[in-house]
Amino acid sequence: MPKSTRNNKSRRPRGRGGNGNKNARRALAYALSFVVVLILGLYGLYQIKKYIPPDDRAQPVTAEKMSGLVKEADRIIAGAFFDLGISAKDIESKRTSKRSGDGIKWESRVITVGTPGGVDGKEIKGVFKKSFAAEKSYELTFKGSGDALTAELKALGFKTHVIKFEPPSKEAPPAKVVKKAADGTGKETEVKEPQGAREPGKTDEAVGKGESADSGAFEPKIAIIVDDIGTNKGPIDKLIELPAPVTLAVLPNLPYSRYAAEAARNKGLDVMLHLPMEPMESSGYTGSDAGEDALLVGLPKEAVLAKLDKNLSSVPYIKGVNNHMGSKFMENQELMDMVLEEIDGRGLFFIDSMTSSGSVGYKTALMMGMKTGKRDVFLDDSSKDAAYVKSQIEKLVRIAEKNGYAVGICHPYPGTVEALTEMIPQIDSRVEIVPVSSILTGGGEVSER
Structure with missing residues (x-):
């Protein structure tokens, strides 16, 4: 029995031309969208970079930059002192010395503070850490505890400030010097020498070390x-x-x-x-x-x-x-x-x-x-x-x-x-x-x- 003519009809493959064109258009649209997003993203990054100040740590270190950082640290420290109730009379000594390294020169300060009563090490650390929290160019560390606390500050890795917090120092009694009387009686008298006599511009510790007293480092x-x-x-x-x-x-x-x-x-x-x-x-x-x-x-x-x-x-x-x-x-x-x-x-x-x-x-x-x-x-x-x-x-x-x-x-x-x-x-x-x-x-x- 002959097979059905319908069954003998050759099967034609379904045409794919229309679907292929749609897929190609869809792929092109995705590609263009990706390119547009990429361009917009790169432009956004450019604008952000344009308006964000460069990180000091990524820039070359120069003597001029270090000078500015030392002055800025002076200002921040002065503000921290104010917040702690530390006034000029509590600052027992300040020394400034010249330092050099890696081809640059900068000033380094050593400050000794007679800590006012009621101010403890925990409060000092808290105020100083808060003061320098947003300053990426500085590294602040502390040594010691209790009544003897030392803060060390580095700017871009170079030490710029050492602040020693100590109990208020007690004045030493005036020195006694025995001198012969000039009236011919032969009696000896005691003469009180003035305290603090030193070479102008020098602290006791700085004498012979080439360091100058820096009385105005934190003057407002x-x-x-x-x-x-x-x-x-x-x-x-x-x-x-x-x-x-x-x-x-x-x-x-x-x-x-x-x-x-x-x-x-x-x-x-x-x-x-x-x-x-x-x-x-x-x-x-x-x-x-x-x-x-x-x-x-x-x-x-x-x-x-x-x-x-x-x-x-x-x-x-x-x-x-x-x-x-x-x-x-x-x-x-x-x-x-x-x-x-x-x-x-x-x-x-x-x-x-x-x-x-x-x-x-x-x-x-x-x-x-x-x-x-x-x-x-x-x-x-x-x-x-x-x-x-x-x-x-x-x-x-x-x-x-x-x-x-x-x-x-x-x-x-x-x-x-x-x-x-x-x-x-x-x-x-x-x-x-x-x-x-x-x-x-x-x-x-x-x-x-």
Whole structure:
């Protein structure tokens, strides 16, 4: 019986052309998605790396970097002392010596502290560990316990500080020296020699070791910047004669801008450009109030850079820049990146006047590795008198006593000049007034305070 014709029909393989094309398209889509994700991930890593400061430990160690780390450690230690209630009278001795190794030189300090009553080793360790917890460049270790505790600090593997905490030392009785009387009686008398007599600049332990007494290693420091300089000659002449190195922040292209810069330089004072920037309207000022040379948010970038160049070139002898007004401009990250790159390229530092709590200037300068600082206290106000300025100066001093240093900003008002003239001699025993350039952070050397 013949087989069914239907069964004799040859079986055709199912066509796979349509499914094959779909699979190919699907594979291509997956591949493109993977490439896009990879590109976005690499770009994200680039941006993160761009805005994260480099780890000091991964950078070459230089004498300049070590100098900055030693100064930063001084500041942190001063703050730890303050938190522990240790004052200058409790520091029995300080020695600074020069050390060298691996082709670099740095300063090393040995500090002996008479620990105040009620402060134990556990509390000392806790405060110091907390103070240095976020500082990756330092290694802190402790030896001993109880009344005799020693802290050793290394920066990038180099020993910089040894702090010996000891019970308060008791004064030894004055030495007795027998001398013959000069009156011819032949009687012998006892003469008390003064204690502590030594070669000037030397501690007992340092004599013969080439080490100097470092009485000012932890003396609090303040910098006073006087803004808005350049309109009148009178205040300039008074400010440069103050018995302290105040810093003059000079506005560009004013009648006495160049005179102020030259007069300050001749007195050895720091000169800064007081750079006009656009303020928030809510501040009560407008861009025109900041001056015709002000950097404005709405300008093309080329125009901003042209104004910046004109302003930087208008004041001679400048070491740095701070902002005049600028509460609006200083919050613009893109523009501040551009402006700070130009300032840094000229080897200048930057001080953020903090005219806005949202200012990005200081943090951006830090991330760029610039030498930078920020205002702690505004010392005056056009509507306030000298008494107000004095109270603000006292506030600045207290901040410096706690943190190691502080930056105050004021203006050439008559009441301000009067208050500075009166207060500088009064605070001289508590803080050292220094040029602002001497207490900057950053520069690839130290971290944010």
